[in-house]
Amino acid sequence: MRRLLVSLWILVTASFLMIQLVPGDPVRAALGTSAPAELVATRRAQLGLDDSLLDQYLTYVRNLFTGDLGESILTQLSVAETIGQRLLATLSLALPAFVLTFAIAVPVGVAMAVVTRRGRRRRAELTFVGTSIVLASIPEFVVCVALVAVFAVNLGLVPAAGRSGIDSYVLPVLALAIGPAAVLARIVRVEMLAVLDADYIRTARAQRLSALRIHLRHALPNAVTATLTLSGLMLATMVAGTVLVENVFAWPGLGGTIVSSIQSRDYPLVQGAVLVYGAIALTVNTLVDVGIAAIDPRSMIGDS
Structure with missing residues (x-):
């Protein structure tokens, strides 16, 4: 604290x-x-x-302390009210993208660890590593443009821009989640591989427990510490990453407000937005530390 x-x-x-x-x-x-x-x-x-x-x-x-972030130079409107109106739209992208990242990364990482353990299925391992590196390395802007070109322009499955319904969330949420999911899946795999070679896992196998129980009940909870630590930074990065995604998809969130206020040099509004983004990042990381301490109290011994 x-x-x-x-x-x-x-x-x-x-x-x-x-x-x-x-x-x-x-x-x-x-x-x-x-x-x-x-x-x-x-x-x-x-x-x-x-x-x-x-x-x-x-x-x-x-x-x-009273929630007063000042006034916009141009509009003379309350900065807090302006940010409050836009922040919900930003979080409505960042939070689903965060959940989707974990929904993809954890099962994929665990499955690849089990499948490629001790050098087995080398081709599958190389394919997974290569694909994850490529997906994590593609600039977010390129991902956005590619998603729009394929799913909105060519296939016409979802809207290309705007916030008009549930289907309008698909492309921006995917754009935010693809890169982080690739990174997180590799981390989950590495952590899971280390846990699967631990003594207590060998003991669990000796007791003839089912593979599902060994992997999900005994191995996974002990492999998520590094994942949870990274997740705090990842969520904060996703919230900040909406600045680019919102501008590409014309999303009425805080990211677009920051860009427009920088262009118009409305510095009190930029100042308030930066403060809110920073406060979100610090709060998320603190909650992650608390969560890690609940899972493994030993991780907080050095901080006491």
Whole structure:
């Protein structure tokens, strides 16, 4: 918990400094060079940018405790409300993609570990490793374009863009899940191979337990620690990865809002979005640590 609080403080400070480090006047940059000086001065005063740096920082931190992320320079709308409206659409992509990643990676990784254990079926192992490397290496943008070309343009099975129904989730969720699933499947296989050679697994075999029980009840729970550790980073990466996917598929989520706010130089909105993304990543990783501690309390001994 202490590490989480320190990390959150660093995140809050870094997000605050974003506007301070922008060359020139962020309000002038957002409103444009033709904006009247009176309007620029008014917006600076409304945003508190004329106060000292320390006063701005203290005000920023104090407002965060009330859920106030400031106002958009251009629209003068609440940043928190804008992000809240878009965040649900982003999570509606990231969470299904995360579940799909595990639904693919864990069974495939376990099956490949069982099938290729001790050098058996070498051709299957090489095929799996080569395919997973290729899928994990393809840039996300290329994956998006390929999915649209095949399933939306050529086959016409699903919409190419927009959020119009359940079928509109198929391509963006797949685009987010394919690469991580390939990476995770390889990790699950490696961990499972190590567990299958452990002494207690040999003991379970000596007791003539069924293969299904040995693999799922005894081996799998002890092979998922590294997988769970990676899953926290993976979910955070998926949430951040929606920035590209949402723009390709015209998805009305937070990723598209970040891109448009960067283009319009609406820095308070960018600042708030970065803070939310960072807070999600830190929270997810903390929950993963708690989950790992519940499965294997020894993993937290060094942190006590």
